[in-house]
Amino acid sequence: MSHTCRIELDGKTHDFPIIQGTENERAIDISALRDRTNYITLDDGYGNTGSCKSAITYIDGDQGILRYRGIPIEQLAENSTFTETAWLVIWGRLPTQEELTRFSHRLTQNEMMHESLRSHFQGFPPNAPPMAILSAMINAMSCYEPEMMDIEDETTLERAAARIISKVRTVAAASYKMSIGQPLMYPHPEYKYCENFLHMMFSLPYREYIPSPEVARALNLFLILHADHEQNCSTSTVRMVASSQANMFASCAAGVCALWGPLHGGANVAVIEMLEFIRQSGMNVAEYVSRVKAKDTKLRLMGFGHRVYKNFDPRSKILKAASDKMLAKMNISDPLLDIALELEAVALQDPYFVERKLYPNVDFYSGIILRAMGIPVNMFTVMFAMGRIPGWIANWKELHDDPKSRIYRPRQIYTGNTIGDYTPIEQR
Ligand code: CMC
Numbered sequence: 006m007s008h009t010c011r012i013e014l015d016g017k018t019h020d021f022p023i024i025q026g027t028e029n030e031r032a033i034d035i036s037a038l039r040d041r042t043n044y045i046t047l048d049d050g051y052g053n054t055g056s057c058k059s060a061i062t063y064i065d066g067d068q069g070i071l072r073y074r075g076i077p078i079e080q081l082a083e084n085s086t087f088t089e090t091a092w093l094v095i096w097g098r099l100p101t102q103e104e105l106t107r108f109s110h111r112l113t114q115n116e117m118m119h120e121s122l123r124s125h126f127q128g129f130p131p132n133a134p135p136m137a138i139l140s141a142m143i144n145a146m147s148c149y150e151p152e153m154m155d156i157e158d159e160t161t162l163e164r165a166a167a168r169i170i171s172k173v174r175t176v177a178a179a180s181y182k183m184s185i186g187q188p189l190m191y192p193h194p195e196y197k198y199c200e201n202f203l204h205m206m207f208s209l210p211y212r213e214y215i216p217s218p219e220v221a222r223a224l225n226l227f228l229i230l231h232a233d234h235e236q237n238c239s240t241s242t243v244r245m246v247a248s249s250q251a252n253m254f255a256s257c258a259a260g261v262c263a264l265w266g267p268l269h270g271g272a273n274v275a276v277i278e279m280l281e282f283i284r285q286s287g288m289n290v291a292e293y294v295s296r297v298k299a300k301d302t303k304l305r306l307m308g309f310g311h312r313v314y315k316n317f318d319p320r321s322k323i324l325k326a327a328s329d330k331m332l333a334k335m336n337i338s339d340p341l342l343d344i345a346l347e348l349e350a351v352a353l354q355d356p357y358f359v360e361r362k363l364y365p366n367v368d369f370y371s372g373i374i375l376r377a378m379g380i381p382v383n384m385f386t387v388m389f390a391m392g393r394i395p396g397w398i399a400n401w402k403e404l405h406d407d408p409k410s411r412i413y414r415p416r417q418i419y420t421g422n423t424i425g426d427y428t429p430i431e432q433r
Contacts, residue, residue, distance in 0.1 A: 062235040066313035087228040091395035111167035116192035138180040140261040147254030154252040178205030199224040231392025239263035243397040248413040270389040272368040276308040280341040308369030315362035324370040
């Protein structure tokens, strides 16, 4: 393999180093390109641009491989908990029993919101989107612990990470309670992470909800599968904000905003809306697929396609198997699941989807499993955010710990007006 890439520009040749990752992915290191040639590269949507080197998550989109810190997602889904996976993603290896106990203890210590933070919820209208509340509240919670905004040592970092991971769960459940006009529930100190979230979502002051082991396990699985996914839109946003040396809370709050859109985390809501639309319209699945293919609107088959996976998203396989098992165990039959299965079967045989390598992604089945848990649709993207927080923190930490990190500052090719004079208003 050549170790350099030769580029010829304006009659001159320039050599740029080739760098290789631990899984043999290769890149041309063009960091000196502009200095040496006065050219920049243009890569709309960044499909060919590596924005950083990272040791957190590995994806092979052609083979449908996903690993956190080297461990296959299938093994984590089978054996781990969200708390343990969060630690792995952030600190780079599986925790010892002592480390896991300490971290779990920190999560419990941080589960309550500051009492005055509870009053912030009153400022939102009852139908406020929970993603808006979540983003605002992550920034608001940092104001109560200003020392966490300036992380100088590992202990403060662990405390800040535990604080965000734990409180996001409390804020998420509270935003749901507010939206349905029920009293906010306090966390239960005896419950583990997932049970506690379900308790705060579904208990009432006079009626305690006891989460079933199946539901708690399904939630653990959902959160593990969402814990990180390398340089996607929201994680790149977190790194972008962090590169200005903004604090961890501000960076994660920005991640929530980026995740909100329907082409990213919001797709799990869009999938359910699409399945509901097909069910209620009485349209058959093939007809809906034809509409998508006609491309006369912006209509897409939501939950299909991925920038990186050109094969099955491994997370969707795991979620599909888990939702089948859970629905059978809970004796639930969901008509939307039947439509989803039909849609998948039609799309996987259709040349439009086959040629473009469009396969079901994580959001295709996540809505089905969340519905079975009783989670309302407007909370789906918040659930994704809860899961992704460890990945955002890990990326924030990686950048923060790198002595060579620089502020992210892309260039552009200007296509606007060339120079013109200011015209006084009466002459326009
Ligand atoms: N339905 C119909 N056509 C599609 C779809 C789809 N879901 N996805 C891509 N295409 C077509 C697209 O129209 C284009 O066709 P052509 O070559 O004729 O112009 C081709 O496939 C390539 O599409 P693209 O927009 O260049 O692909 P991208 O890498 O920019 O977009 C994506 C990736 C995930 C935004 C896109 O596949 C999509 O919009 N999917 C639906 C939304 C969705 O499920 N998002 C969740 C992604 S997974 C979770 C996450 O990361 O947040």
